[in-house]
Amino acid sequence: MNICITGASKGIGKALSEQLIARGHTVWGVSRSEDILRGMSQTLPATLWRASVVDVLDASAIARWADDVDHTNFQPDCIVLNASVQQNDILDTYDHHAGDENLRVNLGGALACVGAFQPLFHKRGIGRFVAIASTVALRPSMRSASYAASKAGIVMAFRTLRLRYAPEGIRFSLAILGPIATEMWEGKTHWLVPAPKKAATALASFITSGGETLYYPFLSTAMLRCSRRLSDGLFAAISAKILKS
């Protein structure tokens, strides 16, 4: 398969790129960090790895990336919308500046990529977008109101797009992740919080097998889904006790 990944320089996106390449797939990864992407190009096989500097806040950079992908005949089977930031916005008062960036990168940036790449999929009559969402789409985050809103937003956007475009062969899949031990995770090390490599293994299988929704890790996401009758306050208190330092 040919797979494009946003936020390929760190954490889950980097581990996922490496896993997919190890399985023989071709990956075109993007992020803002030119030096990290260049470093990855030195270790990953040139036949299976391409990289570009793209800030998903920059619609024209996304459009140029889609053009490059089209003109080099890369023919993507799947676009993974993974790039994300999580700025604390719940300070003494809500920090709109931080919140706005979370929403613009996580929701606006992901949907800008959909808009840029969907015409390529329509030309071939097939294609799949995979958005990396989070369990904070289902339960409030104690750290960032806008991050939770951005993840809830991408879940609802994908459910809507899925309904509209499935008959035309374009699929919109969701990977809903619980805590993973990357730079983004601020809680403590815990057996319920797997390393990004483990998350990447589950994601790589999901991407290549073609399901509609993945919940990972099984245990933390199942516990969260089973807890829906608990109030948000009680749930937040319990999860802080288990996972936060």
Ligand SMILES: NC(=O)c1ccc[n+]([C@@H]2O[C@H](COP(=O)([O-])OP(=O)(O)OC[C@H]3O[C@@H](n4cnc5c(N)ncnc54)[C@H](OP(=O)(O)O)[C@@H]3O)[C@@H](O)[C@H]2O)c1
């Ligand atoms: N870690 C968790 O606990 C957890 C839980 C649930 C869901 N998730 C989701 O999993 C995905 C990956 O998260 P992670 O934990 O691997 O985070 P991470 O280690 O912080 O990596 C985030 C990636 O996004 C890229 N990025 C950020 N802003 C960007 C922008 N404006 N344009 C392009 N790329 C940008 C970063 O690259 P540059 O800095 O080089 O641009 C980096 O490669 C995210 O969607 C996150 O919401 C994570």
